[in-house]
Amino acid sequence: MAGTGSPQSEPDGLGPPVEDHRLALARFLAVESGAERVEITALAALRGGAIQENWAVDACFTGGGFAGSQRLVLRTAASTGVADSLGRLEEFAVLKSAYAAGVTVPEPLWASDDPEILGKPFFIMRQVEGSAAAHRITRDLALEPALPAIAERLGRELARIHTIRPPLTDLAFLAPYEEVGPVHQIAGFRAYLDRHPAPRPVLEWGIRWLETHVPAPTEPVLCHHDFRTGNYMLQGAVLTGILDWEFSGWGDPHEDIGWFCGKGWRFARLDREAGGIADRTTFYRGYESESGRRVDPQRVFFWEVLASVRWAIIALQQSDRYMIAGECNLDLALTGRRATECELELLMLLDPGGMPGDA
Amino acid sequence: MRDLPTGPGLLALARDVLLRDLMPLLPPEAHLEARLVANSMAIAEREAISGEAPVQQILCEVETLYGDGSNGEAGLLRQFAGDLRAGVFEENQSRERSAREILWRLTIAKLRQANPRFLNANGLS
Numbered sequence: 001m002a003g004t005g006s007p008q009s010e011p012d013g014l015g016p017p018v019e020d021h022r023l024a025l026a027r028f029l030a031v032e033s034g035a036e037r038v039e040i041t042a043l044a045a046l047r048g049g050a051i052q053e054n055w056a057v058d059a060c061f062t063g064g065g066f067a068g069s070q071r072l073v074l075r076t077a078a079s080t081g082v083a084d085s086l087g088r089l090e091e092f093a094v095l096k097s098a099y100a101a102g103v104t105v106p107e108p109l110w111a112s113d114d115p116e117i118l119g120k121p122f123f124i125m126r127q128v129e130g131s132a133a134a135h136r137i138t139r140d141l142a143l144e145p146a147l148p149a150i151a152e153r154l155g156r157e158l159a160r161i162h163t164i165r166p167p168l169t170d171l172a173f174l175a176p177y178e179e180v181g182p183v184h185q186i187a188g189f190r191a192y193l194d195r196h197p198a199p200r201p202v203l204e205w206g207i208r209w210l211e212t213h214v215p216a217p218t219e220p221v222l223c224h225h226d227f228r229t230g231n232y233m234l235q236g237a238v239l240t241g242i243l244d245w246e247f248s249g250w251g252d253p254h255e256d257i258g259w260f261c262g263k264g265w266r267f268a269r270l271d272r273e274a275g276g277i278a279d280r281t282t283f284y285r286g287y288e289s290e291s292g293r294r295v296d297p298q299r300v301f302f303w304e305v306l307a308s309v310r311w312a313i314i315a316l317q318q319s320d321r322y323m324i325a326g327e328c329n330l331d332l333a334l335t336g337r338r339a340t341e342c343e344l345e346l347l348m349l350l351d352p353g354g355m356p357g358d359a
Numbered sequence: 360m361r362d363l364p365t366g367p368g369l370l371a372l373a374r375d376v377l378l379r380d381l382m383p384l385l386p387p388e389a390h391l392e393a394r395l396v397a398n399s400m401a402i403a404e405r406e407a408i409s410g411e412a413p414v415q416q417i418l419c420e421v422e423t424l425y426g427d428g429s430n431g432e433a434g435l436l437r438q439f440a441g442d443l444r445a446g447v448f449e450e451n452q453s454r455e456r457s458a459r460e461i462l463w464r465l466t467i468a469k470l471r472q473a474n475p476r477f478l479n480a481n482g483l484s
Contacts, residue, residue, distance in 0.1 A: 047391075190444070199433070199440035202462050208446055270480055330395045337402065337473040343466045344481060347459075355463050355483065 018055050018074065019043055024117045025074070026059070029124070032110040035064035046073070052088075052246060053078050056127060073106065076122035085246040089113055090173050092123040094248045097171060097222065103160045106241045130235030132243060137229055138276035139268040146237030151278030153239055154232065155286025158260070161242075162253045162291060164222035177220035177250040182306065186211055192313055200316075202343035206309050209350055215252070215299050223251035228265035229275035257287065257295060258303025263345045264311045264338075305349055312342035370404040405472045413468035420461050424454065 018025075022040050029038040042058035055074040061067050076088060086094065092111040099105050111123035137143060166177070189207050193200055225247035233241040259265070260283065266276035274283035284295045319336020321327045347354065364372070374397050382393055418432055421439050439461075442448060448455040470478045478484060 047388075193440075199437040201436065201440040201443050202466055204440045204443040205458075205462055208444055212446075330392065330399060334395060334399060340466060340469045340473055341477050343462075344470060344477070344483075347463055347466060348481065351459055351463070354459055355467075 018045075018053070018076065018118060021118050025057070028110070028112060028114075028117050029059055029061070029072075030064075032124075033061055033064045033066040035061040035066060037062040041069075052076065052085075052244075057124070071127040072109070073125050073127045074122055075125070076118060076120055086248065088121040088123050091246050091248070093170055093173070094222070094245045095123075095125065097164050097168065098161060098242070098245065101160055101164050103157055104239055104241055105245075106243070128233050128235075128241035130233040130238075130240045132230055132233045134230035134265070134267045134276070137234060138266065138272070143234075143237060147272075147277040148282045150234065150237060150239060151274050151283045152286035154227075154260070154275070155283045155288075156290040157239070157242060158224070158227055158256055159287045159290035161224055161227070161256070162221040166220060166250055171222070174222075174249050180249055180251065181217065182210065182214050182252075182302075185306065185310070186214075189309055189313055192317070196316060200312075200339070200343070202346055203309055203312055203339075206305060206343070206346040206350065210302070210306055210309065213302055213305075215254075215302050218252045218254075218299075220250040221253050222248060223253070223256045224248055225251065225256070225259070227256045227260050228262075229260075229267060229277060230265065252299065252303065253291075253293075254296060254299040255303045255306075257284075258300045258305075259307045259310075261300065262304055262307035262311065263348075264308070264342060301349075305346065308342045308345045308349065312339040312346075315339040315342065365407075367404045367407040370400050370407070374400040374404070402473055405475075409472060413471070417461060417465045417468060420457075420464065424457050424461065 022043060026038045026040050029035070029040075039060045039062075040057060041060055042056065044056045046054040046056050053076050055076075057072040057074050059070050059072060061070055075091070089111050092108055095105055095108040099108055106125040106128045109124045109126065111121070112118075113121040131137075164171075166174070186207055189203070193203060193207075224242070224245060226244055227242070231242065231244045232239060233243060260275050261273050261280060263270060266272060269276040272278055273280045287295060315335045315338040318332045319334075319339075322329060322333040323336070377393060377397050377400070382390065385393055418435060421435050425435070425438070439458075443458065448458040467478065467483060470483075475484075
């Protein structure tokens, strides 16, 4: 289950930064691509990955199938992270499955856990053009006319992700659904709160509701588990890639739908329930047309409540990376404060109209 | 008695200097970080102004719910959280409603300090 563990330092994440490994990386790229030689012409950290490091790698390949200039992205772990995210080689395998299923993702190229190259596992994918900046996407007036079509397309993309189903040898490392379903997630939330220094009564109340409303089991599918505005790239109005597969796992398809529609991911447009870009109907239409299955609003509601709890706990975990693991990062420290936004959403979902008049 | 300007006053002024005077001098890639700094200062300013009063008020309400404050501040909230987990208040409609009202007040009080804009965006203040 994504997002119920503790902050953790990866022992291999404390080595020298990626810049110090240019030559080893160039050699790796040459071997994997069959090139005579590879020269890395630019290497720059990309913003946005809260848990993983992403590096833009411009490289000139001499010979082989990639001859010429290539724009790539290297993805590896940050020095601290949260438990339950996949390792980089596992994330690479999931990305390959999604690519093979026709999902719009950056093409996965090569991966390695050889400590001699970077000192920590990583993978390489093609760089896709565009921006994933959620606030811009949800408030850019020039993008407005295209947003319904983008929401419908995202619905179709999600349905395509959900065509990937167990058992799959390539994804055998993913925990069986029986071990990551809602009951286990609820237990994970509570275990985390038991370790957390400050009591969170609203979360406890929300989790209690979840416990008493668990839906009937379903046939599991591959869930992205972080499918939301901010995790897809748009170039203009064109979807160029769905990113950040580190939390993927088997799950209820409605789990991803509830997450996408959660208020935490609507950014500048809380009124647009599908990712801050469209109404639900539009997003659901895309999903239903591609999958041939009806979206069940009751199941989505359950998963949307769970999404609020899960996002609150992830926010607290991010803050723990500063408070406990000592990562000096203001963004992470402030993210913990966002847990209360999720708690407000829980109250609004589960007790609509219950706000005291003189609050 | 502390000297003037007050701590919150200095924070507000420093935040203005950051956003108005320094931000234009920073490279664009540093703007996000600068806004995070400004946001942190705003939270610290609001918390310094409101002090412990909002939290104390909520704790009084929890005490009233239990009719006993003998557990102390942290113990009381932990007991409240534990009882919500166990569904204790579900057995009595009136206490259940009181518990929910406390949850609303607690959340609103926290957001008034951490993110009043989010409260407003949700039709609350």
